[in-house]
Amino acid sequence: xxxxxxxxxxxxxxxxxxxxxxxxxxxxxxxxxxxxxxxxxxxxxxxxxxxxxxxxxxxxxxxxxxxxxxxxxxxxxxxxxxxxxxxxxxxxxxxxxxxxxxxxxxxxxxxxxxxxxxxxxxxxxxxxxxxxxxxxxxxxxxxxxxxxxxxxxxxxxxxxxxxxxxxxxxxxxxxxxxxxxxxxxxxxxxxxxxxxxxxxxxxxxxxxxxxxxxxxxxxxxxxxxxxxxxxxxxxxxxxxxxxxxxxxxxxxxxxxxxxxxxxxxxxxxxxxxxxxxxxxxxxxxxxxxxxxxxxxxxxxxxxxxxxxxxxxxxxxxxxxxxxxxxxxxxxxxxxxxxxxxxxxxxxxxxxxxxxxxxxxxxxxxxxxxxxxxxxxxxxxxxxxxxxxxxxxxxxxxxxxxxxxxxxxxxxxxxxxxxxxxxxxxxx
Amino acid sequence: xxxxxxxxxxxxxxxxxxxxxxxxxxxxxxxxxxxxxxxxxxxxxxxxxxxxxxxxxxxxxxxxxxxxxxxxxxxxxxxxxxxxxxxxxxxxxxxxxxxxxxxxxxxxxxxxxxxxxxxxxxxxxxxxxxxxxxxxxxxxxxxxxxxxxxxxxxxxxxxxxxxxxxxxxxxxxxxxxxxxxxxxxxxxxxxxxxxxxxxxxxxxxxxxxxxxxxxxxxxxxxxxxxxxxxxxxxxxxxxxxxxxxxxxxxxxxxxxxxxxxxxxxxxxxxxxxxxxxxxxxxxx
Numbered sequence: 001x002x003x004x005x006x007x008x009x010x011x012x013x014x015x016x017x018x019x020x021x022x023x024x025x026x027x028x029x030x031x032x033x034x035x036x037x038x039x040x041x042x043x044x045x046x047x048x049x050x051x052x053x054x055x056x057x058x059x060x061x062x063x064x065x066x067x068x069x070x071x072x073x074x075x076x077x078x079x080x081x082x083x084x085x086x087x088x089x090x091x092x093x094x095x096x097x098x099x100x101x102x103x104x105x106x107x108x109x110x111x112x113x114x115x116x117x118x119x120x121x122x123x124x125x126x127x128x129x130x131x132x133x134x135x136x137x138x139x140x141x142x143x144x145x146x147x148x149x150x151x152x153x154x155x156x157x158x159x160x161x162x163x164x165x166x167x168x169x170x171x172x173x174x175x176x177x178x179x180x181x182x183x184x185x186x187x188x189x190x191x192x193x194x195x196x197x198x199x200x201x202x203x204x205x206x207x208x209x210x211x212x213x214x215x216x217x218x219x220x221x222x223x224x225x226x227x228x229x230x231x232x233x234x235x236x237x238x239x240x241x242x243x244x245x246x247x248x249x250x251x252x253x254x255x256x257x258x259x260x261x262x263x264x265x266x267x268x269x270x271x272x273x274x275x276x277x278x279x280x281x282x283x284x285x286x287x288x289x290x291x292x293x294x295x296x297x298x299x300x301x302x303x304x305x306x307x308x309x310x311x312x313x314x315x316x317x318x319x320x321x322x323x324x325x326x327x328x329x330x331x332x333x334x335x336x337x338x339x340x341x342x343x344x345x346x347x348x349x350x351x352x353x354x355x356x357x358x359x360x361x362x363x364x365x366x367x368x369x370x371x372x373x374x375x376x377x378x379x380x381x382x383x384x385x386x387x388x389x390x391x392x393x394x395x396x397x398x399x400x401x402x403x404x405x406x407x408x409x410x411x412x413x414x415x416x417x418x419x420x421x422x423x424x425x426x427x
Numbered sequence: 428x429x430x431x432x433x434x435x436x437x438x439x440x441x442x443x444x445x446x447x448x449x450x451x452x453x454x455x456x457x458x459x460x461x462x463x464x465x466x467x468x469x470x471x472x473x474x475x476x477x478x479x480x481x482x483x484x485x486x487x488x489x490x491x492x493x494x495x496x497x498x499x500x501x502x503x504x505x506x507x508x509x510x511x512x513x514x515x516x517x518x519x520x521x522x523x524x525x526x527x528x529x530x531x532x533x534x535x536x537x538x539x540x541x542x543x544x545x546x547x548x549x550x551x552x553x554x555x556x557x558x559x560x561x562x563x564x565x566x567x568x569x570x571x572x573x574x575x576x577x578x579x580x581x582x583x584x585x586x587x588x589x590x591x592x593x594x595x596x597x598x599x600x601x602x603x604x605x606x607x608x609x610x611x612x613x614x615x616x617x618x619x620x621x622x623x624x625x626x627x628x629x630x631x632x633x634x635x636x637x638x639x640x641x642x643x644x645x646x647x648x649x650x651x652x653x654x655x656x657x658x659x660x661x662x663x664x665x666x667x668x669x670x671x672x673x674x675x676x677x678x679x680x681x682x683x684x685x686x687x688x689x690x691x692x693x694x695x696x697x698x699x700x701x702x703x704x705x706x707x708x709x710x711x
Contacts, residue, residue, distance in 0.1 A: 074466060101468075195661075196658050198658055249552075251552060387679075400660060400661065404661070
């Protein structure tokens with residue numbers, strides 16, 4: 001009796017193990033990020049494509065659940081179960097995968113360079129070119145990190161917008177700093193950044209400030225540290241002063257209620273995702289806006305920042321890269337980019353985002369996004385290096401010693417970081 | 428013929444399990460120590476380069492030192508508190524069963540839950556400890572943000588979590604002390620302290636050694652607490668050896684180097700346990 005039950009179960013199991021590609025007659029599998037908005041966009045674009053090209057069916061799946069999407073992709077690469085197309089690849093991860101030979105060099109595909117030149121400016125193309133001269137990724141979207149600030153708090157201390165220079169920032173920091181309950185401890189600050197050494201936390205303090213101060217200079221270039229320069233020195237000196245004067249708290253305040261919306265801090269270095277959050281949770285009468293990253297006093301060019309770019313790649317498990325590229329072109333067309341902007345509130349990385357008439361009405365409806373669109377011309381991603389996380393980790397260690405605890409001078413810290421990073425490249 | 432194979436067949440579940448889950452991983456890890464491997468690219472044979480790197484890796488030695496600091500604070504503290512509580516719980520007090528259970532409770536609660544709870548207690552601005560300090564007119568302490576205090580703070584928390592287990596062990600030990608010793612001592616007019624130091628301690632010596640060995644091994648595997656609370660900071664003051672190995676393996680995917688560190692660390696633990704074992708046996 002038991003056997004009778006068992007056999008169909010086993011059969012069902014075997015059948016369901018069959019690859020989805022062959023059972024559902026699809027030509028390509030596409031993985032997107034697994035947040036609600038991006039899934040909605042991906043589902044829509046895939047449906048449109050499948051209606052238009054019924055002979056080249058694409059199957060859309062959100063990237064499977066895991067601790068992080070990076071981990072899931074790694075597991076997929078090892079198990080050779082990667083999708084044909086993946087659209088949420090962090091730029092800093094690409095070089096390691098490219099060197100492992102699991103990505104398709106896209107510049108070898110017909111018409112790719114024309115497409116890229118039309119979409120991106122030369123600086124962006126240089127940024128995504130790998131160490132071996134090939135291009136393995138298509139710039140897709142960015143979320144620039146800039147200053148989010150509380151309008152009223154800055155007005156109270158005589159600023160009509162967030163500070164532009166370091167001196168202005170320090171001046172505002174001094175005026176905003178306050179001990180409201182009189183217990184002898186500061187409980188109102190100009191801003192806050194996570195003090196943990198976790199490497200990617202530097203995307204929200206050191207790195208965007210470094211890009212702003214240096215006009216978008218790299219940290220490492222051709223397997224050599226190039227960040228020990230005047231710009232980095234100024235950033236370290238500035239942030240060290242900020243912590244020394246207690247304009248930023250050294251202790252974690254993230255466990256409490258939202259520090260920005262509750263008025264405990266007046267500003268933050270953050271991205272456009274704050275808009276949706278603030279609109280939902282802000283108290284009545286709360287006014288906020290965005291402004292580019294602060295720069296050194298003598299700097300009078302536009303300030304660059306980190307764009308947190310996510311790109312699209314084609315894995316080498318793809319049997320028809322040209323078809324995959326055709327789908328990607330469709331998903332990145334002017335019209336699709338508009339849909340993407342409307343559904344997700346994230347910026348497509350195209351050079352005409354702030355001037356193209358097609359997007360005008362969106363920015364009119366969402367004026368706060370205008371600052372980000374204007375910033376889009378001045379964003380950088382990360383450098384091409386297979387050990388990028390360690391580079392950030394080593395800088396982060398020295399950042400902690402110098403900026404947070406003040407046990408090293410900025411010069412010492414940068415010298416030590418440079419030495420440690422260059423050690424990574426010795427074979 | 429059949430008789431000859433039957434015993435092997437009967438023990439095969441254990442042998443297969445051992446081969447897959449113990450022998451293979453250990454063998455593979457040792458093989459890994461001579462290679463560089465980032466999981467996605469093919470392995471690259473590097474000879475003894477990983478071992479060379481280990482000896483010049485300042486962060487690894489710092490992580491070993493941190494682990495020793497943790498042990499030096501944690502073990503004595505644990506023994507004193509556990510013994511004190513066991514002695515109390517061995518008396519005829521009210522609600523004895525309740526207290527015994529209550530002290531054991533943290534042991535069975537998940538380490539992550541306990542750690543997050545203590546993170547709240549240790550918080551600088553809103554933590555209970557600092558609020559208390561400010562109320563009584565003392566200054567706030569950066570429990571997890573001051574490089575000199577973070578590791579002791581973690582050691583105190585680990586003690587709170589584990590002490591229940593050792594209380595139970597000591598209780599067992601205390602109950603093996605023959606009551607006639609105390610009766611004899613009472614007749615001689617010995618004080619409570621004399622009885623404790625002259626009778627109780629020597630008799631439960633084996634238990635003390637067991638507790639030392641167990642908490643040494645437990646202490647060497649310190650991971651959850653710094654991983655959740657501090658991430659190894661501030662200034663690498665709480666990075667434990669296991670946390671560092673984890674970072675090398677699963678942050679940077681240096682599988683070969685992580686295996687080397689793990690192997691080396693296992694040798695250290697082995698050496699320490701051998702020394703402790705010798706001491707225990709000599710004592711008998």
